[in-house]
Amino acid sequence: MVDRRDDLNPDTLCIHAGQAPDSEFGAVAPPIYQTSTFAFDSAEQGAARFAGTQPGYIYTRMGNPTIRMLEDNLAALEGGAAALATSSGMAAVSTMYFTLLGQGDHLVGSAGMYGPSRLIVERDFSRFGVKSTWVDTGDLEAVKAAWRPDTKLLYVETPTNPTLAVTDIAACARWAHAHGALLAVDNTFLSPVLQQPLKHGADLVLHSVTKFINGHADVVGGVLVFREEALWKRLRAVLFYLGGTMDPHQAWLVLRGTKTLALRVRKAQENAAALAGFLSNHPAVEWVRFPGLETDPAKRALIARQMSGPGSLIAFELKGGLEAGRRLLDGVKLMTLAVSLGGVETLIQHPASMTHAAMTRENRLGAGITDGLVRLSVGCEDAADLLADLKRGLDGLV
Numbered sequence: 001m002v003d004r005r006d007d008l009n010p011d012t013l014c015i016h017a018g019q020a021p022d023s024e025f026g027a028v029a030p031p032i033y034q035t036s037t038f039a040f041d042s043a044e045q046g047a048a049r050f051a052g053t054q055p056g057y058i059y060t061r062m063g064n065p066t067i068r069m070l071e072d073n074l075a076a077l078e079g080g081a082a083a084l085a086t087s088s089g090m091a092a093v094s095t096m097y098f099t100l101l102g103q104g105d106h107l108v109g110s111a112g113m114y115g116p117s118r119l120i121v122e123r124d125f126s127r128f129g130v131k132s133t134w135v136d137t138g139d140l141e142a143v144k145a146a147w148r149p150d151t152k153l154l155y156v157e158t159p160t161n162p163t164l165a166v167t168d169i170a171a172c173a174r175w176a177h178a179h180g181a182l183l184a185v186d187n188t189f190l191s192p193v194l195q196q197p198l199k200h201g202a203d204l205v206l207h208s209v210t211k212f213i214n215g216h217a218d219v220v221g222g223v224l225v226f227r228e229e230a231l232w233k234r235l236r237a238v239l240f241y242l243g244g245t246m247d248p249h250q251a252w253l254v255l256r257g258t259k260t261l262a263l264r265v266r267k268a269q270e271n272a273a274a275l276a277g278f279l280s281n282h283p284a285v286e287w288v289r290f291p292g293l294e295t296d297p298a299k300r301a302l303i304a305r306q307m308s309g310p311g312s313l314i315a316f317e318l319k320g321g322l323e324a325g326r327r328l329l330d331g332v333k334l335m336t337l338a339v340s341l342g343g344v345e346t347l348i349q350h351p352a353s354m355t356h357a358a359m360t361r362e363n364r365l366g367a368g369i370t371d372g373l374v375r376l377s378v379g380c381e382d383a384a385d386l387l388a389d390l391k392r393g394l395d396g397l398v
Ligand code: LCS
Pocket: 088, 089, 090, 091, 114, 117, 157, 161, 186, 188, 189, 207, 208, 209, 210, 220, 221, 222, 339, 340, 341, 355
């Protein structure tokens, strides 16, 4: 079985890590162990499995071979010690909060992160005495200013959804560790093909695997990947009781997705670079945010250090603001008007009225999510077809 071998490149790990031909019949594709429970040979063996003195499976909420293949695959891709697959990205986020934060603890997070990842702390975990401050984590001075003696977790999304602000993971790791806290990074927007936060000092990485990792808009899922086994064990114990674990069939579908992850990410990124360049030169466009178009020298250097590409998400605003944005959303034909991202199909959406609508307008504006911001998740279609669709939509506005 291909494991965490440093000599293998991401393209190879995507296809092979965590997966060996099936031991029973040699099936090349991973078998789906669609079972809720596992038979013991004897009472003694059952007791030993529960006691943890003998390896082997017990019950699918507490582990399953198909799910384990996905966890090993993603742990290898992120360069981690171990992983936990979850029923959704939000199950990964909430299991992390539930394990690492308690009464009186404080969290510092990226203001512009995916709305629900922030809202669940402000609305729900606050009922149990968890406090939070949300800042532009791309500015280390803002992180330092938000810090308190009881800060236990620094939670960064980089680049952020949907503003594409980039945070220095290594600098955040140094700061958090020097102050007795952990650093978690949501790596959904880039995937391990383009960014590996654990290598820059993060303690855990999480993904909505619904996005690039699965890549085919047919599964909702999540994963947590850990630099060290001790933290994996802590979250694992909580996940097994909270119950947000993945299903074997879900894991199998995601394993199909990971095989082509590197290919899809690169193709989508090429397309995105073409569309971002086109948008930034179009008279109907007010501004474009895309890591590949960054002009600030310090941020450019950070992007070169931390990311092996700009990814395939673009945020932009039209000169006509919200109204023009609405007309574009209704005017494109090939691009699909839908939330989510990271799939083979290009999706277009309006965060202020869709993905980030539950946030207050004040918090949205504070996080850079203007009323007219349009988010594009560029897929793997032909670049010329995408450009023609966008051109048709924009030309109708000027
Ligand atoms: N983290 C990020 C960065 C996300 O974009 C999302 C979902 C999640 C976590 C939560 O993952 P889920 O539970 O949905 O698997 N982002 C969405 C978006 O931008 N549009 O629809 C969902």
